Amino acid sequence: MVQYEHKVQYYETDKMGVVHHSNYIRWFEECRVDTMEKEGYSYQRMEKEGIICPVVSVSCKYVSMTEFGETVVVFPKVEKFNGVRLALSYVVKNKETGEIRCTGESSHCFLNAKGNPANLKKINPECYEMFEKLQKKTSL
Amino acid sequence: MVQYEHKVQYYETDKMGVVHHSNYIRWFEECRVDTMEKEGYSYQRMEKEGIICPVVSVSCKYVSMTEFGETVVVFPKVEKFNGVRLALSYVVKNKETGEIRCTGESSHCFLNAKGNPANLKKINPECYEMFEKLQKKTSL
Amino acid sequence: MVQYEHKVQYYETDKMGVVHHSNYIRWFEECRVDTMEKEGYSYQRMEKEGIICPVVSVSCKYVSMTEFGETVVVFPKVEKFNGVRLALSYVVKNKETGEIRCTGESSHCFLNAKGNPANLKKINPECYEMFEKLQKKTSL
Amino acid sequence: MVQYEHKVQYYETDKMGVVHHSNYIRWFEECRVDTMEKEGYSYQRMEKEGIICPVVSVSCKYVSMTEFGETVVVFPKVEKFNGVRLALSYVVKNKETGEIRCTGESSHCFLNAKGNPANLKKINPECYEMFEKLQKKTSL
Numbered sequence: 268m269v270q271y272e273h274k275v276q277y278y279e280t281d282k283m284g285v286v287h288h289s290n291y292i293r294w295f296e297e298c299r300v301d302t303m304e305k306e307g308y309s310y311q312r313m314e315k316e317g318i319i320c321p322v323v324s325v326s327c328k329y330v331s332m333t334e335f336g337e338t339v340v341v342f343p344k345v346e347k348f349n350g351v352r353l354a355l356s357y358v359v360k361n362k363e364t365g366e367i368r369c370t371g372e373s374s375h376c377f378l379n380a381k382g383n384p385a386n387l388k389k390i391n392p393e394c395y396e397m398f399e400k401l402q403k404k405t406s407l
Numbered sequence: 408m409v410q411y412e413h414k415v416q417y418y419e420t421d422k423m424g425v426v427h428h429s430n431y432i433r434w435f436e437e438c439r440v441d442t443m444e445k446e447g448y449s450y451q452r453m454e455k456e457g458i459i460c461p462v463v464s465v466s467c468k469y470v471s472m473t474e475f476g477e478t479v480v481v482f483p484k485v486e487k488f489n490g491v492r493l494a495l496s497y498v499v500k501n502k503e504t505g506e507i508r509c510t511g512e513s514s515h516c517f518l519n520a521k522g523n524p525a526n527l528k529k530i531n532p533e534c535y536e537m538f539e540k541l542q543k544k545t546s547l
Numbered sequence: 548m549v550q551y552e553h554k555v556q557y558y559e560t561d562k563m564g565v566v567h568h569s570n571y572i573r574w575f576e577e578c579r580v581d582t583m584e585k586e587g588y589s590y591q592r593m594e595k596e597g598i599i600c601p602v603v604s605v606s607c608k609y610v611s612m613t614e615f616g617e618t619v620v621v622f623p624k625v626e627k628f629n630g631v632r633l634a635l636s637y638v639v640k641n642k643e644t645g646e647i648r649c650t651g652e653s654s655h656c657f658l659n660a661k662g663n664p665a666n667l668k669k670i671n672p673e674c675y676e677m678f679e680k681l682q683k684k685t686s687l
Numbered sequence: 688m689v690q691y692e693h694k695v696q697y698y699e700t701d702k703m704g705v706v707h708h709s710n711y712i713r714w715f716e717e718c719r720v721d722t723m724e725k726e727g728y729s730y731q732r733m734e735k736e737g738i739i740c741p742v743v744s745v746s747c748k749y750v751s752m753t754e755f756g757e758t759v760v761v762f763p764k765v766e767k768f769n770g771v772r773l774a775l776s777y778v779v780k781n782k783e784t785g786e787i788r789c790t791g792e793s794s795h796c797f798l799n800a801k802g803n804p805a806n807l808k809k810i811n812p813e814c815y816e817m818f819e820k821l822q823k824k825t826s827l
Contacts, residue, residue, distance in 0.1 A: 277562070277716055282562065282565070285562070287557075288461075288462040289558060292429040304756075311755060321469070323469055325467050326464070327464065327466070328463070329462055329463055329464065421698060429698060450557070450616070475590075601749070602749060604748045606745065612741075
């Protein structure tokens with residue numbers, strides 16, 4: 268299964284004693300970047316070829332609190348992908364117990380070097396294929 | 408109108424050259440805290456009386472990119488409040504142009520000192536009233 | 548006196564219940580940016596003219612702990628400036644009590660559009676003058 | 688050799704296109720926490736036994752810029768330890784090339800459950816020993 272592990276850092280906690288809610292949004296990003304790299308087309312390479320993939324929307328439902336020092340596993344799933352739009356969902360679980368920490372979603376578009384919306388299938392077929400394969404892989 | 412101003416910091420940007428998407432979630436929090444203080448019942452006071460108000464869910468739609476150095480204004484609105492649950496929406500605009508940067512929502516519950524869900528009306532009527540008034544104020 | 552006010556945010560705290568030590572380094576940056584703007588030559592303008600001013604070193608001594616919700620005042624001082632190097636020191640105090648929270652320093656160089664070290668006096672006399680005046684102002 | 692690996696995240700960069708200088712301070716913390724865990728006495732355990740270890744001072748010299756996506760290795764060294772005070776130094780290198788990214792230091796004290804300075808040797812001999820061994824190990 269496609270997954271990404273994150274060790275919870277002290278600076279990610281707040282005075283409530285657990286992880287601050289904004290950090291889960293950052294873990295989603297860590298997961299996207301890690302997954303792209305593992306699937307053979309890194310975010311860095313995509314950016315070097317002049318494509319950026321901004322976040323259009325994000326959401327998160329907090330299910331249980333995450334403690335400093337625990338390891339969480341983020342499971343990503345490509346919900347939609349057509350070369351123009353990309354939608355992902357995430358489930359974050361405590362690695363040891365499997366307890367769900369949160370679920371979330373993010374949606375993205377692709378911009379070319381001029382900052383205009385672009386179809387990945389046309390401007391970067393190899394990267395397009397990677398996302399297509401990832402969609403199949405995470406839909407099983 | 409209820410509003411909160413935030414000056415965009417350099418460390419809030421990323422290599423895309425604009426504000427990283429996770430920071431808007433933090434601005435929503437800044438806005439909540441500032442609004443509570445202005446309305447006469449600060450978050451600090453609420454916490455000192457043993458009540459915490461964790462984020463149950465959050466979402467954000469990114470409309471336009473925010474640059475380093477600009478001032479944004481966050482307009483909060485209490486969408487729902489019954490003493491047990493609190494839902495807020497936010498519109499973030501560029502202060503000068505009024506251009507919308509993002510819209511978002513957050514929902515919250517209230518926990519007592521033992522970490523159990525609580526009804527604010529019972530355990531803290533003064534804080535309850537503040538939220539009720541804020542709801543009216545932001546619904547106009 | 549040259550000074551910068553910062554309201555301490557919830558997300559700046561950690562599970563120790565007070566501000567995480569890394570955030571003071573960010574407040575120094577906030578202070579630099581704010582001071583440059585007030586003195587008439589903003590960091591944004593400097594960057595737009597192709598100059599960047601990276602941090603070469605930074606240090607901080609933590610004197611007392613900073614609580615969520617308090618307002619701190621950062622007092623900057625230009626310790627050295629010759630157009631090639633810039634060194635600043637900072638004192639951070641609780642606004643109400645004047646109690647010192649931390650003291651710190653940062654040193655900087657100037658890079659031109661090609662990323663090479665540059666003498667601000669030659670490539671941007673107006674910005675150079677601003678720092679020179681600031682040095683005098685903060686040395687009184 | 689004692690070392691800690693960190694994968695550089697997108698949200699750690701700023702509009703200069705490289706890692707924001709404040710994040711290195713966080714990597715030092717990540718390194719401390721990881722090292723304590725590997726050496727057999729985790730920071731979590733120490734905190735659970737009522738001891739906290741605040742940062743008294745920190746410094747960092749930035750040698751070269753760190754890019755998104757690279758892996759850095761942090762090499763910690765216990766410079767001083769007597770049960771009352773702890774001083775560490777760090778060297779951060781690019782994992783592939785060995786190029787030095789920065790060097791830094793942090794110093795710490797130990798506080799007991801009442802928030803008073805404490806001698807680790809007296810209040811927690813096992814944790815004391817761990818740091819003593821770590822000092823020897825990192826002095827070779």
